[in-house]
Each structure stands twice: as C-alpha cells, then as structure tokens.
Amino acid sequence: MIEMRGVTIAYGRTVAVDGVDLTLPVNTIYGLLGRNGSGKTSLLSALASYRRPSAGTVLVDGEEAFENPRVARRVSFIRDTLDVSDSERVRCVLRTAGRLRATWDADYAAKLSDMFELDTRKRVSALSRGQRSMLGVVLGLASRAPLTILDESYLGMDAVARTLFYRELLDDYLSHPRTIVLSTHLIEEVADLFERVIIMDRGRVLLHDETDALRGRGVTVTGPAALVTAFAAGHTVLGEQSLGGVRALTLDGPLDPDDVARGERDGLAFGPLGIQDLFVHLTSQPRPLEATR
Numbered sequence: 001m002i003e004m005r006g007v008t009i010a011y012g013r014t015v016a017v018d019g020v021d022l023t024l025p026v027n028t029i030y031g032l033l034g035r036n037g038s039g040k041t042s043l044l045s046a047l048a049s050y051r052r053p054s055a056g057t058v059l060v061d062g063e064e065a066f067e068n069p070r071v072a073r074r075v076s077f078i079r080d081t082l083d084v085s086d087s088e089r090v091r092c093v094l095r096t097a098g099r100l101r102a103t104w105d106a107d108y109a110a111k112l113s114d115m116f117e118l119d120t121r122k123r124v125s126a127l128s129r130g131q132r133s134m135l136g137v138v139l140g141l142a143s144r145a146p147l148t149i150l151d152e153s154y155l156g157m158d159a160v161a162r163t164l165f166y167r168e169l170l171d172d173y174l175s176h177p178r179t180i181v182l183s184t185h186l187i188e189e190v191a192d193l194f195e196r197v198i199i200m201d202r203g204r205v206l207l208h209d210e211t212d213a214l215r216g217r218g219v220t221v222t223g224p225a226a227l228v229t230a231f232a233a234g235h236t237v238l239g240e241q242s243l244g245g246v247r248a249l250t251l252d253g254p255l256d257p258d259d260v261a262r263g264e265r266d267g268l269a270f271g272p273l274g275i276q277d278l279f280v281h282l283t284s285q286p287r288p289l290e291a292t293r
C-alpha cells in the first residue's frame with residue numbers, strides 16, 4: 001500500500017503539490033493525468049523518494065519513503081533526464097542497472113532493446129529523443145520494480161514504438177504484477193491500460209477512481225434546448241454547446257437509469273464521455289498563472 005498524507009511540495013512561493021492525500025493499493029496500473037504545471041512530476045518525485053515533501057508524509061508499505069534505501073530499492077522512477085551519464089554506452093547503462101537492482105531481468109532488457117531496435121553500442125548522448133525514451137522504457141520495464149513510475153516516458157517515440165510500449169507494458173504487468181504509475185498527456189491512447197486514474201489540477205487531486213467508473217461518469221445529453229435544460233436541473237453541468245434550437249450539455253454523472261429512460265422517451269439522446277473529454281471538461285476552467293500562496 002502506498003499512502004500520501006497531506007503531501008505539499010513548494011518551490012519558494014510556488015506550491016506545486018498542495019496537501020495531497022492518496023491511498024494507492026499495490027499491483028495496479030495508475031494513470032496520472034493533469035495539465036502542464038499541475039504538479040504531476042513533483043508528486044511523482046516525492047512518491048519515488050527523490051524529493052522530501054515540504055510537508056506531509058509518503059509511506060510505501062508503511063515505511064517513510066524519503067532517503068530510505070529499503071524503499072529506494074523497490075522503486076524505479078523514469079523521468080526525462082533518465083538519471084544516467086550521457087557519455088556512457090547504452091549497454092553499460094543496462095549492465096549498471098542490473099548490478100544495482102535485484103529484480104532486474106537482463107534477458108528482458110535485451111528483448112526490449114531488440115524490439116525497439118535500440119543500438120546498445122551507442123552512447124546515450126548519441127540517442128535521438130525517441131531513442132532516449134525507449135532506453136527509459138527499457139530501464140523501467142526490465143527493472144520489474146514493485147513500484148515503477150514512468151513520467152511521460154513516450155516523449156519523442158513514434159506511434160509504432162508507443163504501441164509496442166503499451167502492449168509490452170500490459171503483457172509484462174500480467175505476468176509480473178506490480179504497481180505502475182504512468183503520467184501522460186496522450187490520454188485516449190493509453191486510457192485502456194489504466195485500472196485507476198488520478199487527475200491532478202493546480203497541485204490537488206481532483207479525482208481518483210477506477211477507470212471503468214470514470215467512463216460512466218460524464219454524460220452528454222442532446223436534444224431540444226428547453227428539454228435538455230429541464231433535464232439538467234439539479235445536475236452539475238461540465239460543458240455546453242448550442243446550435244440553433246438544439247442544445248448539448250455535458251453532465252457530471254452517473255445518471256439515474258430511470259431518468260435516462262424517461263429522457264429518451266421524450267426525444268433526448270445520451271452519450272458517454274471518454275476519459276480524455278472528461279479530463280478536458282474537469283480541468284479546463286480558467287486558471288491563475290501560478291498556484292502561489
């Protein structure tokens with residue numbers, strides 16, 4: 001179990017993470033979503049015990065995470081800097097990872113490198129943007145760490161490489177269950193991988209739920225304007241569009257099935273909202289420039 005209690009991370013006057021409470025059951029794939037600057041990387045750094053929170057605690061299996069070697073050994077945090085030396089050759093980076101990590105699977109790392117056509121003789125400095133990301137993915141997956149954190153790991157990877165990555169991640173997770181936290185902006189592309197979704201907004205957790213529950217959460221109601229308006233009474237409206245006499249409202253669901261059946265009889269149409277559209281609706285309110293205190 002991973003627990004965050006009142007976790008706050010501030011950089012001077014900028015509050016990147018603002019009193020986050022989260023309980024994360026293990027052996028689950030999490031999607032961490034949030035707009036630019038919403039605090040995802042900061043939160044993940046605390047989760048990975050790379051950063052001491054300004055306030056609050058992060059507990060991994062009951063142990064305080066920061067500067068705790070027992071926790072650090074169980075965590076693999078892959079971020080864009082990769083935390084490796086640019087002058088090293090890829091094969092040396094992989095060998096070092098194997099030496100440092102008891103759970104490392106060298107054969108799997110070799111298989112992944114082949115799959116991504118990653119030339120392990122190259123120095124890290126000679127890798128393209130996408131190839132650096134592939135190296136990050138190899139380091140993350142082959143570590144088989146009980147807590148694997150991939151922070152926007154696909155950057156620069158083309159559609160084919162990303163598809164291979166998603167497929168591989170799911171296959172390997174099924175044979176080696178572990179906790180994987182994936183932060184991404186390519187929501188629709190990966191939404192099917194997530195078992196649970198965490199949405200951050202301005203340093204806070206706006207929502208944390210099972211992906212399946214979220215799929216039924218946003219509902220679009222379309223029909224004659226007066227009928228739609230009457231139906232929406234008492235519901236939270238997340239968004240609206242009008243064209244002539246037709247109105248479409250996005251409501252925060254789930255809706256009562258009897259109400260939906262009645263609405264359909266009256267000529268209203270109901271449609272589910274994808275995770276990405278729900279995310280856009282929930283997080284697209286105008287924002288101040290910085291979340292400062």
Ligand SMILES: Nc1ncnc2c1ncn2[C@@H]1O[C@H](COP(=O)(O)OP(=O)(O)OP(=O)(O)O)[C@@H](O)[C@H]1O
Pocket residue numbers: 011014015016034035036037038039040041042043290291
């Ligand atoms: N080292 C730092 N020093 C000062 N401010 C920082 C630092 N790192 C992050 N911030 C600020 O903290 C806030 C959250 O940044 P963070 O990188 O955690 O967001 P993010 O959700 O990962 O963003 P993105 O999706 O753009 O990568 C931003 O306002 C950012 O400017």
